[in-house]
Amino acid sequence: MTRFSSGDTVQVMALGKTGHVRIPHYIRHQIGRIVDYCGTYLNPEDLAVGNTSGRAVDLYRVAFSQARLWPNEPVPQQDMLVIEIYDHWLTHVEETTDAP
Amino acid sequence: MPHDHGEHEALVIEDEAGNIEAQIIVDALQGVLINKGLLTAREVTAAIAKLESPGLHLGSKIVAKAWTDPAYRARLLSDGRAAVQELNIPVTEARIIVVENTASVHNLITCTLCSCYPRSILGQPPSWYISKAYRARSVREPRRVLAEFGLDLPEDVQLVVHDSNADMRYLVLPEPPAGVEYLAPSEMEKMISRDHLIGVARAVK
Numbered sequence: 001m002t003r004f005s006s007g008d009t010v011q012v013m014a015l016g017k018t019g020h021v022r023i024p025h026y027i028r029h030q031i032g033r034i035v036d037y038c039g040t041y042l043n044p045e046d047l048a049v050g051n052t053s054g055r056a057v058d059l060y061r062v063a064f065s066q067a068r069l070w071p072n073e074p075v076p077q078q079d080m081l082v083i084e085i086y087d088h089w090l091t092h093v094e095e096t097t098d099a100p
Numbered sequence: 101m102p103h104d105h106g107e108h109e110a111l112v113i114e115d116e117a118g119n120i121e122a123q124i125i126v127d128a129l130q131g132v133l134i135n136k137g138l139l140t141a142r143e144v145t146a147a148i149a150k151l152e153s154p155g156l157h158l159g160s161k162i163v164a165k166a167w168t169d170p171a172y173r174a175r176l177l178s179d180g181r182a183a184v185q186e187l188n189i190p191v192t193e194a195r196i197i198v199v200e201n202t203a204s205v206h207n208l209i210t211c212t213l214c215s216c217y218p219r220s221i222l223g224q225p226p227s228w229y230i231s232k233a234y235r236a237r238s239v240r241e242p243r244r245v246l247a248e249f250g251l252d253l254p255e256d257v258q259l260v261v262h263d264s265n266a267d268m269r270y271l272v273l274p275e276p277p278a279g280v281e282y283l284a285p286s287e288m289e290k291m292i293s294r295d296h297l298i299g300v301a302r303a304v305k
Contacts, residue, residue, distance in 0.1 A: 022266045024212050026239065038195065041267045059267055061197075066261070070240055078258040081239060084266035 002058050003087055008034045010062060011093045012085055020048030023089050030069060031098040035082060036061035043086065058087035065100040158189050158221050159271060160292035164285040167276040180271065184221060192220045193269040199262060200273045201302065206257050207272045208246070208299035210238035211264040218269040222294055229298065239263060249300040272299040 004010060014028040015021075022044045038059040046054035066079035080100050133139040162184055166173040176183035180196030196218060199207040211217065212235045217225040228234050237245050242261050246253050253259055262270050274296040280288065288304075295301035 022213060024263070024265060026212070027263075036197075038268055041194070044266070061268070063260075066242075066259075073241055075243075076255050076259070079242075079260070080258070081261045081263060083263040084268055086266070 002037055004034045004037075004058075004060060004090060004092070006034050006036065009093050009095050009099045010034060010060075010085075010090045012062070013089050013091055015089060017045060019045060021045055023085060024083075026069065027064070027083055027085070030064055031093055031096060032062040032064040033099040034060050035063045038084065041086075043088075059084055060087070060090065061085075062090070063100050065098070068098055157223065157294055158187075159218075159294065159297040160289040161187060162189070162221070162271070163273060163292045163297070164288040166273055167280055167288060168285060173273075176273065190220060193218055194267050195269070196221070196271060197262075197268050198271050198273050199260070201275050201299075203275070204257055206253055206259050206299065206302055207270075208238060208242055208259065208261045209264060209270045209272060210235060210261060212236070212239055213265050216264040216269060218271055221271065222297060226294070246300060249295070251300065251302050253302070271297050274302065274304050277304045 009031065010033070011031045012023065012027050012029065015023075038061060040056035041059050042052065043054050043057045046052070061082050062085050064081045064083070065077075066073075066081055067075040067077055069081060130139070130144060134141060134144075162176065165187065166176050172183065172186075175186075176198050177200060180198040181191050181193065183198075184191050184196055199209075201207055211229075215225050215230040217229065219225075234245065239261055242259055243253055246259075264270055274292065276288075277283075277291065291304050293301060296304055
């Protein structure tokens with residue numbers, strides 16, 4: 001049983017972790033929608049420091065509205081960005097018009 | 101945006117200032133390993149040759165098969181890795197996600213963090229794919245980037261940018277050209293470029 005399902009509205013947290021994290025800054029704090037569950041993968045934050053026995057984490061593909069990500073750019077309303085986010089960087093949020 | 105279609109595209113090894121500290125460290129490490137007998141120069145050269153071998157482009161075979169076989173197309177979209185392996189292409193990536201272009205949707209692939217790319221299918225990424233300019237601009241202003249590649253995407257076509265930031269690797273399935281039913285697979289394969297599979301090109305003709 002995964003914590004999120006396709007269609008859920010989620011927010012990417014800004015965990016302030018240092019080192020090898022795979023969550024780029026431009027997507028932190030942003031609100032999006034789960035589109036796909038990718039399975040479990042070893043956490044790159046562990047792998048980067050040689051820890052190959054860490055717990056595997058759920059990975060999701062999450063869609064964001066490009067117009068919300070880049071408010072200063074002239075972006076057609078329907079354009080989207082889809083990015084992979086590990087479970088521990090995501091939190092549930094109330095349904096909102098911010099998500100595509 | 102540099103856009104070199106040449107066969108030999110240099111990999112980026114220096115930063116913007118032209119520093120090569122990493123190269124110096126790698127050379128020193130290689131010297132130590134060779135002196136200790138853990139590695140031979142010949143092995144290093146062979147590994148580099150394999151990495152840099154250009155022209156690996158098995159994507160066109162996959163696309164031509166999907167255009168001519170609807171059941172295969174369905175399998176490719178639901179489990180890209182398994183469908184690619186059906187064609188005897190050894191896939192080293194954990195999962196291949198195939199995203200389909202339609203009359204109203206265009207897909208573009210990028211890796212904003214480094215150079216993630218479906219290498220077992222497309223070989224090494226072109227140097228522009230690894231450039232900081234492409235990695236930053238492909239998410240912030242993808243339509244301008246596409247225009248620089250000669251693709252003026254109409255406003256009413258939805259652009260979906262896929263940031264390949266973690267464990268998935270992506271391929272774009274382009275739309276078939278008009279009259280595809282009259283083409284032999286070998287003719288189709290000649291029309292399908294690497295750029296179509298990354299999404300910086302759209303119409304196959």
